[in-house]
Amino acid sequence: MERDGVERLLAGAGADSRRLRHALALLCEGRWCTLAELVRQSATSRRTVESLLREVVLERDGERFRVALIDTPAYQDLLAVAAPPEDPVAHLLPHYAHVLDRLTALVAKAPRARHVLDHVSATPETVLRRALLLGARFWLPGARLLCVGDHDLTSLAVKLVHPETDVTVVDVDERVLAYIDEQRLGIRTRWADLRLGLPASARDHDLALTDPPYTPEGIGLFVARAVEGLTDDGRVLLAYGASERTPMLAFKVQQELSELNLVYEAIYPDFNRYFGAEAIGSAADLYLLRPTTKTRPAVQSRLTRQTTAIYTHGPQSVESTFEPSTAKASTPISSGVSGALVSGPAAADALAGFEADLLVGDWPKGLSQPRVRLSTWLAKPYAAAPQRVAVAMPPGLESALPRLLLATRAAHVRLVGTALPPLPKALSLVYEVNEAGKGILDAVRRPQPEGEADTVLRRILDNAHAKLANTWREALIAVAAAQGTSLTKNEARSLIREAADWSDDLTPLEAPLHRLSSLHEAVTRTITALTTTT
Secondary structure (H helix, E strand, O other): OOOHHHHHHHHHHHHHHHHHHHHHHHHOOOOOEOHHHHHHHHOOOHHHHHHHHOOOOOEEEOOEEEOOOOOHHHHHHHOOOOOOOOOOOHHHHHHHHHHHHHHHHHHHHOOOOOHHHOOOEEOHHHHHHHHHHHHHHOOOOOOEEEEEOOOOOHHHHHHHHOOOOEEEEEEOOHHHHHHHHHOOOOOEEEEOOOOOOOOOOOOOEEEEEEOOOOOHHHHHHHHHHHHHOEEEEEEEEEEEOOOOOOHHHHHHHHHHHHHOOEEEEEEEEEEEEEEOOHHHOOEEEEEEEEEOOOHHHHHHHHHHOOOOOOEOOOOOEOOOOOOHHHOOOOOEEEOOOOOOEEEEEEHHHHOOOOOOOEEEOOOOOOOOOOEEOHHHHHHOOOOOOOOEEEEEOOOOOHHHHHHHHHOOOOOEEEEEOOOOOOOOHHHOOOEEEEEEEOOEEEEEEOOOOOOHHHHHHHHHHHOOOOOHHHHHHHHHHHHHHHOOOOOOHHHHHHHHHHHOOOOOOOOOOOOOHHHHHHHHHHHHHHHHHHHHHO
């Protein structure tokens, strides 16, 4: 059997040839495998595995291959005897076979990955092992865990293995939040675009776990937000992987972490495995990070420099270089992609016939109106009461549209962007929306509605920065008073919790859209119950 090419390849890799030897051992086991499986099992980049496959004579069966059994003895002295040590909880897996079966079904039915959000699904075994590692390292009964993004569904694994853990998920993907809530495992879900802020109700956690976009900008942002969500003695678990071919990329990421003044308590190599991400070997390390007394100031400094470009794909990729705030008033609003400009209207044209009292977002210099950042707009009510507001919507932040509208009581809001999505039905009680031109939507505030349920719901949506349950409670008390009856705060809270047990401690701005969509029915139930009890 000719093996000179394999020997040259291994010799060239030197001490780092262990990955290749592991892949070669898998090929010689006699089992058929695909390229994706070989990459994932060996945690070796696709390019490196392909270089090995070019040097080995293979048997093939469609997309599957292996080294013929008759040829495997020729490679025995070249093989890695065992896989690298990567799994400190492997001994626990046999005890959770039933959980793995359920997670396998849940992952299979989960929302499809979104390319523009850099989604790559972790394997069911990975999310189970994350839950087991958390339980092996920390005391979870009563502990609070924050999942900073959770397309991988780690929150479900934690609740299945450690049901007494208090788990909150923040995510920009409405589909993920709805899917997690459908499982009814008692997980709190919050909408958040982390570029715009962390929800106020997602603070003071003991642990935070995140598997962010694998750009330095994405890692820095997600870890900074994870720290924001922690108590002073919390921990961050970070999944991050880079190809063995690109150590400089890993260095840039670790520089981001170093600038946050975090302690590396542990790194578990190749702990995470994925369906995809073959460029990094379908694998990622798991970092265990501990904040220091210097971390929070560093986080605040990091977030003041935050940009919207954090992904590797789509309109908010890191290749974005154009900054609309440096443009002139006649310059079109930027798409944020490689300095290109959108084909939509110029800023001056976008404001033609619309005397804005306030500009929200990134507008070109030279416009005289006062302005406020998108993140500030969502974080707290604006001090003044502008009647006409113009909002610049960057590409890639469209999911924030409903929240940007709810964040004001202005009579008229003009939205300017490239491809603005339709207004969710949940907001139709508040705004009437009309297209005012290409890339321009006008949202005009509707008059106060009639009917008790509509009046209560409108009051909730009109106070989007306030705790949803608190506004609902006061509105119910007002309805009871109008009916000539009395309702205590505790009685109102009881009615609300029975109709919407998810409504405590969050604002309408943090609520996922499927929760806002269900509010009318829930409010109606409380009105009906109020009438029945009185």
